[in-house]
Amino acid sequence: ELAQVPSEQRAAWEKYTVPEGNDVDSIARSIVHHTTTTLARTPYNMDDFGGYQATAHSVRDKLIQDWNETQQYHTIKDPKRVYYLSLEFLLGRAMDNALLARGLKEPYTEATKQLGFKIEDLLEEERDAALGNGGLGRLAACYMDSLATLDYPAWGYGLRYTYGIFQQKIVDGYQNEVPDYWLTYDNPWELPRLDISIEVPFYGHVSKYSDENGRTRHKWEAGEIVQAVAYDVPIPGFDTNNTINIRFWSSKPRKEFDLAYFNSGDYNRAVEDQKKAENITSVLYPNDNHMVGKELRLKQQYFWVCASLHDIIRRFKKTDRPWSEFPDQVAIQLNDTHPTLAVPELMRVLVDLEGLEWDEAWNITTRTFGFTNHTVLPEALEKWSVPMLEHLLPRHLQIIFDINLFFLQTVEKTFPNDRDLLATVSIIEESQPQSVRMAFLAVIASHKVNGVAALHSQIIKDTIFAPFIKVLGPDRFTNKTNGITPRRWLHQANPDLSNLIAKKLGSFKFLKELSLLDGLSKYANDEAFQKEWMDIKYKNKVRLTNLIKERTGIEVNPNALFDIQVKRIHEYKRQFMNILGVIHRYANLKKMNAAQRKAVVPRVVIFGGKAAPGYYIAKLVIKLINSVGEKVNNDKDIGDLLKVVFIPDYNVSVAEVIIPANDISQHISTAGTEASGTSNMKFVLNGGLILGTVDGANIEIYEEIGDDQIFLFGARSEQVEDLRHVQRYRNVPMNPELQAVIHLIENGTFGESHIFQPLINTITVGKDYYLISVDFGSYLESNELVDEAFKDKKAWAQKSILCTARMGKFSSDRAIKEYAEDIWNIDPVPVPDKK
Numbered sequence: 001e002l003a004q005v006p007s008e009q010r011a012a013w014e015k016y017t018v019p020e021g022n023d024v025d026s027i028a029r030s031i032v033h034h035t036t037t038t039l040a041r042t043p044y045n046m047d048d049f050g051g052y053q054a055t056a057h058s059v060r061d062k063l064i065q066d067w068n069e070t071q072q073y074h075t076i077k078d079p080k081r082v083y084y085l086s087l088e089f090l091l092g093r094a095m096d097n098a099l100l101a102r103g104l105k106e107p108y109t110e111a112t113k114q115l116g117f118k119i120e121d122l123l124e125e126e127r128d129a130a131l132g133n134g135g136l137g138r139l140a141a142c143y144m145d146s147l148a149t150l151d152y153p154a155w156g157y158g159l160r161y162t163y164g165i166f167q168q169k170i171v172d173g174y175q176n177e178v179p180d181y182w183l184t185y186d187n188p189w190e191l192p193r194l195d196i197s198i199e200v201p202f203y204g205h206v207s208k209y210s211d212e213n214g215r216t217r218h219k220w221e222a223g224e225i226v227q228a229v230a231y232d233v234p235i236p237g238f239d240t241n242n243t244i245n246i247r248f249w250s251s252k253p254r255k256e257f258d259l260a261y262f263n264s265g266d267y268n269r270a271v272e273d274q275k276k277a278e279n280i281t282s283v284l285y286p287n288d289n290h291m292v293g294k295e296l297r298l299k300q301q302y303f304w305v306c307a308s309l310h311d312i313i314r315r316f317k318k319t320d321r322p323w324s325e326f327p328d329q330v331a332i333q334l335n336d337t338h339p340t341l342a343v344p345e346l347m348r349v350l351v352d353l354e355g356l357e358w359d360e361a362w363n364i365t366t367r368t369f370g371f372t373n374h375t376v377l378p379e380a381l382e383k384w385s386v387p388m389l390e391h392l393l394p395r396h397l398q399i400i401f402d403i404n405l406f407f408l409q410t411v412e413k414t415f416p417n418d419r420d421l422l423a424t425v426s427i428i429e430e431s432q433p434q435s436v437r438m439a440f441l442a443v444i445a446s447h448k449v450n451g452v453a454a455l456h457s458q459i460i461k462d463t464i465f466a467p468f469i470k471v472l473g474p475d476r477f478t479n480k481t482n483g484i485t486p487r488r489w490l491h492q493a494n495p496d497l498s499n500l501i502a503k504k505l506g507s508f509k510f511l512k513e514l515s516l517l518d519g520l521s522k523y524a525n526d527e528a529f530q531k532e533w534m535d536i537k538y539k540n541k542v543r544l545t546n547l548i549k550e551r552t553g554i555e556v557n558p559n560a561l562f563d564i565q566v567k568r569i570h571e572y573k574r575q576f577m578n579i580l581g582v583i584h585r586y587a588n589l590k591k592m593n594a595a596q597r598k599a600v601v602p603r604v605v606i607f608g609g610k611a612a613p614g615y616y617i618a619k620l621v622i623k624l625i626n627s628v629g630e631k632v633n634n635d636k637d638i639g640d641l642l643k644v645v646f647i648p649d650y651n652v653s654v655a656e657v658i659i660p661a662n663d664i665s666q667h668i669s670t671a672g673t674e675a676s677g678t679s680n681m682k683f684v685l686n687g688g689l690i691l692g693t694v695d696g697a698n699i700e701i702y703e704e705i706g707d708d709q710i711f712l713f714g715a716r717s718e719q720v721e722d723l724r725h726v727q728r729y730r731n732v733p734m735n736p737e738l739q740a741v742i743h744l745i746e747n748g749t750f751g752e753s754h755i756f757q758p759l760i761n762t763i764t765v766g767k768d769y770y771l772i773s774v775d776f777g778s779y780l781e782s783n784e785l786v787d788e789a790f791k792d793k794k795a796w797a798q799k800s801i802l803c804t805a806r807m808g809k810f811s812s813d814r815a816i817k818e819y820a821e822d823i824w825n826i827d828p829v830p831v832p833d834k835k
């Protein structure tokens with residue numbers, strides 16, 4: 001909104017609009033100003049946290065100005081925009097990112113120094129914004145960074161959870177969860193928009209009426225209304241003033257007090273009831289790749305989708321365009337099935353509220369939405385019970401049934417008498433009770449459906465969505481391989497390496513054009529460069545060594561091979577196989593004589609990751625890792641040859657320390673189960689090799705970096721189905737080396753063995769769904785190849801450099817350009833420079 005200032009006052013506004021300088025003096029002045037006003041503190045009672053807060057407010061001022069200019073410019077230009085709907089945004093910390101994006105790290109370092117602080121200490125005071133579980137949420141954050149950096153007119157929409165992903169404490173080797181109440185102190189990175197609030201209806205009933213044209217129309221009378229209030233978080237682009245927005249909704253009781261209660265005089269009851277509204281956005285559901293059919297989660301989804309769509313539509317309506325132009329102005333990307341209720345909601349708005357014909361509304365809807373699928377795991381696919389939907393969103397359920405009816409009618413026309421086909425593609429699953437297959441609804445309602453890596457996009461066409469190829473044609477399906485932002489995952493996390501690369505390539509251009517990294521290849525063999533490169537690696541390993549000591553008390557040797565697996569704990573990711581491999585290594589070391597031990601490559605095996613609080617088996621894996629660590633790390637026989645570390649509370653800011661220190665990282669999911677993986681890209685970008693399965697984006701990483709840089713092993717995805725069948729129904733003996741390892745657990749080598757029995761049972765005869773026994777032999781062999789390769793320091797340094805040099809493809813900038821061109825049909829709208 002460009003408020004028109006009356007001409008008499010315009011001069012005054014201009015006169016007093018004095019942009020703050022970016023020199024050290026002005027920055028120091030603004031930090032002091034915020035200390036004494038915003039924080040109401042004095043220089044005499046300042047500590048690092050106060051220093052952080054004051055500095056953050058100073059940075060925030062700058063972001064808000066860029067944000068304002070970007071939003072005003074986009075309002076004037078009114079281009080087609082993309083809206084990225086994601087129930088998770090795993091942003092991590094904001095301050096370092098903002099300083100680097102705006103090229104202000106140096107003056108802020110100097111200004112804070114003059115005021116008696118070390119900027120590194122101030123940066124450490126910031127709490128992570130952890131409104132996500134894992135890969136999906138962090139992907140959304142990387143994509144917002146790229147959208148801003150590439151000058152796209154884009155917004156994100158999410159929920160402002162009061163509690164983000166829980167904090168993980170390790171007590172006696174077990175995971176304990178602590179609530180992440182991240183808003184205890186004020187959050188300088190958000191702008192409360194208390195004036196922007198939308199009413200979201202729930203429950204109630206639907207009635208029919210005849211409109212002035214004699215058409216039957218539907219009216220939904222809600223039983224409960226909750227207020228959605230906007231909180232905006234500016235996302236600065238790197239080396240551009242473009243600053244986009246993520247709007248997070250928070251639930252509040254509505255402004256109008258419920259009259260019925262009020263009139264009955266039950267004041268306390270009325271207040272109690274209204275407070276329940278705040279429950280909706282109180283907590284992030286802590287499951288990665290797993291659906292739990294709770295009504296509150298469904299409420300979150302509708303609350304978010306309803307508020308976001310109404311906001312989008314309000315913006316569209318300001319320009320008086322006909323509805324037919326909606327898809328030319330608005331692209332909406334559904335990040336997984338979580339926002340799929342946006343489909344019936346848009347239909348409801350268009351048909352019930354705006355009076356459009358069904359067919360026109362459907363045409364608009366399908367041209368507006370794109371859908372990204374992130375998983376094929378059956379337990380992760382969202383299915384909502386029909387009775388629950390009917391209770392919470394009666395009109396939406398009707399609309400879903402109508403969408404299904406019309407869809408099945410067209411299928412029936414093209415494929416007459418194919419009852420089986422109708423049942424397979426139906427949005428409604430005929431279970432007890434019936435349920436709504438959200439992925440099918442999203443596929444049918446979107447003009448493009450994409451997977452997140454080449455293999456994954458092929459698998460969804462061959463399996464979960466196979467019948468839709470036949471029905472909708474192949475063009476609806478496409479691939480968009482994931483990417484990561486090199487700003488955070490190289491420049492911010494590994495500044496020494498970024499500086500070295502810039503020195504070698506002549507500029508920091510590679511941060512916005514990652515393929516330029518290829519220019520490093522020709523130095524891969526250069527001994528002097530290798531030394532500089534590996535010195536930085538060593539420094540990063542020392543940094544991680546210190547973090548490990550601080551967080552676990554364990555001392556590790558930074559000269560050892562650092563072997564890292566950090567990600568959510570899940571059976572399909574097979575951290576269990578990793579720790580079983582560690583036990584095998586330990587047993588081997590114990591058998592060796594002194595001469596043999598001399599030849600061993602010392603290894604530190606590092607784990608990190610959260611288990612969903614209700615995921616019993618995943619929690620046992622954490623316990624086993626810690627029990628093995630306890631035994632191995634205190635075995636005088638072993639010394640530095642093997643250490644096992646579980647780093648508690650893995651999150652984005654810890655990842656920024658862990659990833660640059662990797663020599664090798666493990667991405668060892670059963671083939672066909674990890675849709676893409678994105679940490680694999682971060683590790684390799686930081687000069688690490690991969691030990692991995694032929695799964696997800698590992699395959700495309702292999703194609704880029706070459707087989708000297710990656711150790712691939714295990715069954716191929718095409719074999720998995722047959723192998724599972726064999727494991728299940730034939731009496732195949734367990735891999736003998738695995739058998740020996742299991743024996744060690746069972747004989748109490750790592751403490752009371754009965755604790756681990758349920759975990760062991762998952763891989764014993766007739767089970768082993770994730771094929772650990774099948775892959776174990778080749779996994780051990782690959783691990784030996786890793787040791788051999790690490791012995792040749794010069795060859796290893798060369799590999800490390802080539803890893804980084806060949807990662808150009810995996811920038812999220814590449815991914816976002818593909819989405820923009822092939823799915824959203826949007827163009828960059830760079831904000832012109834002021835001068």
Ligand code: Z16
Nearest residue numbers: 135136288289374375452675676677
């Ligand atoms: C998630 O993190 C992912 C998929 C999903 O359906 C739900 C959640 Cl919370 C992950 C995938 O497991 C991972 O392979 C992928 O790299 C990531 O999404 C981003 O696409």
